[in-house]
Amino acid sequence: MTDTTVAKAPTARFRPVQPRNAAFWVLWVPVLIGVYIAIGRVSTDARYYGTVLIVTTVYFAFYAALLWWFTQRIDRYSQLPWRMVVTAFLWGGFAATFTMAIHANDALLEIWTKTMGQPWAMQWSAALTAPITEELAKGAGLLLLIALAGRYVRTAFDGFVLGAFLGLGFQIIEDVVYISGAFGANFGAEPLSAALTTLALRSVTGVTGHILYSAVFCAGLVYLLGRSKEPRRVGRGITLMLLGMLLHSLWDSGNAAIFWALGAGLTGVALGPLIGMIEAAIVVWIVFKMTVANERRVTREELEPEVASGVMSAELADAVTGTRRDRRRYRKDGKGVAHHRARKNQLEAAFDVAAERDRGDGQATDRLVFARAELERVTQRVASTAKD
DSSP: OOOOOOBSSOSOOOOSOOTTSHHHHHHHHHHHHHHHHHHHHHHHHHHHHHHHHHHHHHHHHHHHHHHHHHHHHTOOSSOOOHHHHHHHHHIIIIIIIIIIIHHHHHHHHHHHHHHHOHHHHHHHHHHHHHHHHHHHHHHHHHHHHHHHHGGGOOSHHHHHHHHHHHHHHHHHHHHHHHHHHHTTGGGGTSHHHHHHHHHHHHHHHHTTSHHHHHHHHHHHHHHHHOBTTBOOOHHHHHHHHHHHHHHHHHHHTHHHHHHHHHHTTOGGGGGHHHHHHHHHHHHHHHHHHHHHHHHHHHHHHHTHHHHHTTSSOHHHHHHHTSOHHHHHHHHOSSSOHHHHHHHHHHHHHHHHHHHHHHHTTTOOBHHHHHHHHHHHHHHHHHHHHHHO
């Protein structure tokens, strides 16, 4: 028997507007300031390069949508509220960039120039500045999101996913700034050509850019803090935060390393940035596997009442909280295409049940009751196709 007591709404939803919470003002005021600064920059360029700016903006809208889809796909377990994800994107895109990092970067770059000299600063200062200022700025966004709705950030995997969205916002807006700066190359003679060149470079490198750095950094931040479903691990947390900064630093020092190598006659080191991108992707995959293991365990525990009440079988719950290979094995059991398709739909319905349990703190909300009914309907379809 399942719990038939229906709650009309989950006990708590993510509310981005909380005037009585100091974190609300600390979060949204910097975002609005960043938006104001960004509009000022874009409006200046739009006067002279309006058409080019429209082309690049449309391109980055599709590019951001693609990266958004990818980042959402990795979050199959906790299903963070979309308002929270959008807030993370806006903080990374406007507050972390224009309100915080850009000013801190300018100040530190000037210090490096005065203390180490201009030639050294031109090559190495970025690698010793941006990884610190930018990762801390994006990490501040995660702290504010926890202050606004800490119940949703339960594990390091939640920090990993939110960090990816914080980095996505930063990446997209930073790319727009770089391309805007490229408009004036060659005295503005060929703004479209200059913009497309920069656009292509930023698109390729962006895949292993701020999204990955921030995912690692914010996973480490959650380990450092400790959460309801994630025991505090100070050593692991500090290690991952430093690792996120290190990956960022290695990328920013790539040009300096190439110039040094070319001066020494080591032309083959020009492949360094490409190798660095591959290494960053491998490291982030390892961190993903590390954080998602506990997320799967927590989700499996939360589904235990559904198994006990007969809403879903233990086999289905194991597939939902398992790996992609586990789900593929569950779908393809050798009983035909119709059965395969029905089991695929059953997995999606089971994911919906898990998501609604998480949103409603396990209470039998109207949405959870509906998700259970859908799962029951699809399960009956699975049983009928197995007999065909």
